[in-house]
Amino acid sequence: MQQYLLDSSKDTSVEDFQRRDEIISILKSRFSTYGYKQVRTTAFEYYDLYSTITGTINKDEMIKVVDSSGKVLVLRPDVTIPITRMVATGKRQVPDQSRLFYVQDVFRQTYEQIDRKETTQAGIECFGANTPETDAEILALAIHTLKDLGFDSFKLEVGHAGFFRELVNELNLSSGKTEQLQALIQSKNLAEMESLLAGLPVKKELADAVYEIPMLYGDPDNVLGKADNLAVNETMKQTLTNLREVYKVLEAYGVEDYVVFDLGLINNMNYYTGVIFQGFVASLGKPVLMGGRYDRLAEEFGASIPAIGFACEVDSLLQAITPQTEPETGTEIVIYYDNAKQKYALTAAGSLRTAGYPVITSSLENTEDCKAAFDYQVYFKDGKNLLVNGDTENEFTNEEELLSLIEEGMKNT
Numbered sequence: 001m002q003q004y005l006l007d008s009s010k011d012t013s014v015e016d017f018q019r020r021d022e023i024i025s026i027l028k029s030r031f032s033t034y035g036y037k038q039v040r041t042t043a044f045e046y047y048d049l050y051s052t053i054t055g056t057i058n059k060d061e062m063i064k065v066v067d068s069s070g071k072v073l074v075l076r077p078d079v080t081i082p083i084t085r086m087v088a089t090g091k092r093q094v095p096d097q098s099r100l101f102y103v104q105d106v107f108r109q110t111y112e113q114i115d116r117k118e119t120t121q122a123g124i125e126c127f128g129a130n131t132p133e134t135d136a137e138i139l140a141l142a143i144h145t146l147k148d149l150g151f152d153s154f155k156l157e158v159g160h161a162g163f164f165r166e167l168v169n170e171l172n173l174s175s176g177k178t179e180q181l182q183a184l185i186q187s188k189n190l191a192e193m194e195s196l197l198a199g200l201p202v203k204k205e206l207a208d209a210v211y212e213i214p215m216l217y218g219d220p221d222n223v224l225g226k227a228d229n230l231a232v233n234e235t236m237k238q239t240l241t242n243l244r245e246v247y248k249v250l251e252a253y254g255v256e257d258y259v260v261f262d263l264g265l266i267n268n269m270n271y272y273t274g275v276i277f278q279g280f281v282a283s284l285g286k287p288v289l290m291g292g293r294y295d296r297l298a299e300e301f302g303a304s305i306p307a308i309g310f311a312c313e314v315d316s317l318l319q320a321i322t323p324q325t326e327p328e329t330g331t332e333i334v335i336y337y338d339n340a341k342q343k344y345a346l347t348a349a350g351s352l353r354t355a356g357y358p359v360i361t362s363s364l365e366n367t368e369d370c371k372a373a374f375d376y377q378v379y380f381k382d383g384k385n386l387l388v389n390g391d392t393e394n395e396f397t398n399e400e401e402l403l404s405l406i407e408e409g410m411k412n413t
């Protein structure tokens, strides 16, 4: 039979679901300790919202839906944009700082990952402040969450959206050529960069500076030292000063060992205006978290609110974390009963569930006894009531006795 399975990676098994849930609850607890409160945005958005915003998702990457009135909607392709709208247009007066977090599915289709249209992001957005201290706190939080998840070998690659943008502005390229150059810098493809730059009518000094960008990677002091020589205008110098200040605060947090600088870093989204970053763990070749400062996005909604945030890719984290222990299933109980004792059996099941045990019930008249799958088997039979746990069998007369036998048994395991 045809299976109609669009995206096989998205059905989540019981074990994976438990591990995802654990990852999510670790992230949520950590976000809360930095003062973030959870929010949710709608899954359907107007296509027009995303098609008019500058610096938004590529139109071809959005998944479109048509509603009954013929309006074109998209499935939420990003969370940062709707949360910015929420804060910018919210009835509530924005306090000095608004710290929000979310765990939501994001829908995009990219050429590289055509079968991965749906991913879960757990992220934070901090509105209202643009200081090196805020940037460093967000980076420190990203590092803290990766530590919480048990990674010991990971790096946060930090760059600045303004550095590359400014340099490219000086080149006066068409948007097509800029994108091409961006892709080559991202993949550190020096050979093709050289031939692209050679064919462009740009000053040698500028072409040389662009060619150096992919090499601006590694130890922060080193990278900043090299980059100083390439900063061709005041704005570029300011981006480097900004990075220096942020790094100083990161040292105060004591997290500098997890940080490398990459001035060739270019994130997916175009709304970034300042510090940008991606988190990499040793076992996975793609980033598990990404984010940055986006001070101009709120202007799209008529407000002026500086902001910075990041999102963790929960599916990638799940892939990167090898399970250490068997998932916790809890003590499972099955209650079999003769129909004459149905009422006693169902009442006992209710009491055990109230006490927190997972219980399933089954009439002995229409089921096979499949004891092997359960920790405890309880029998309400015509003749007697019996509790079986492995090789141990105990009779009981009422519910209280049953509960205390199970509790007793649990203590001994």
Ligand SMILES: N[C@@H](Cc1c[nH]c[nH+]1)C(=O)O
Binding pocket: 078, 079, 080, 123, 124, 125, 268, 269, 290, 291, 292, 308, 309, 310, 311
């Ligand atoms: N929304 C960004 C991540 C981010 C959150 N906040 C800032 N940036 C993304 O999906 O790539």
